[in-house]
Amino acid sequence: MDALIYRVSIRRLRYFFDPFKDDLWNRGATITLKEVQHALQEQRLDPRPNGWDLRLRLEDDVEARARYDVERIAYLVHHPAADPISIDVRSEHDVSLDDGGHRLAAAIVRQERQITVVVGGDLRAFTRRFLR
Numbered sequence: 001m002d003a004l005i006y007r008v009s010i011r012r013l014r015y016f017f018d019p020f021k022d023d024l025w026n027r028g029a030t031i032t033l034k035e036v037q038h039a040l041q042e043q044r045l046d047p048r049p050n051g052w053d054l055r056l057r058l059e060d061d062v063e064a065r066a067r068y069d070v071e072r073i074a075y076l077v078h079h080p081a082a083d084p085i086s087i088d089v090r091s092e093h094d095v096s097l098d099d100g101g102h103r104l105a106a107a108i109v110r111q112e113r114q115i116t117v118v119v120g121g122d123l124r125a126f127t128r129r130f131l132r
Helices: 010-016 033-041 052-058 062-078 101-109 123-130
Strands: 004-009 085-091 094-099 114-121
Touching: 004 010, 004 123, 010 094, 010 101, 010 114, 010 123, 033 062, 033 101, 062 101, 085 101, 085 123, 094 101, 101 114, 114 123
Parallel strands: 085 114
Antiparallel strands: 004 114, 085 094
16 A cells, blocks of 8 residues: 555654654663753754664764764754654554654654654554544
8 A cells, every 4th residue: 555644643653652762773772852952952963864874884883873863863853854754554553663763753852743754554554543
């Protein structure tokens, strides 16, 4: 089935994946809101978009990876990305974040209520879970 674009509640998305409670970037620890706020205060902003080439370069340096994730979120707080995050809905109870964890985290820091998502997978389950 084709992917579609929707505006959805960040609160509902956080039930499935929360960048401040879940280890979205597989670094062995979560990012805290306090870390991002500290980076914002110090103007430590990383404009580099996330990509596998960057991930591979930082793979063995856990501290550099952590710093990148925090500073990338801080950058996106001040410079919101226009592209939607991407989720895959397998059922009403099984939703994964395919792309956009930093964008979601930045939207949370900005206290936005909704975010634009590209939805793939079971659109009927998505409608039941997110649009009612």
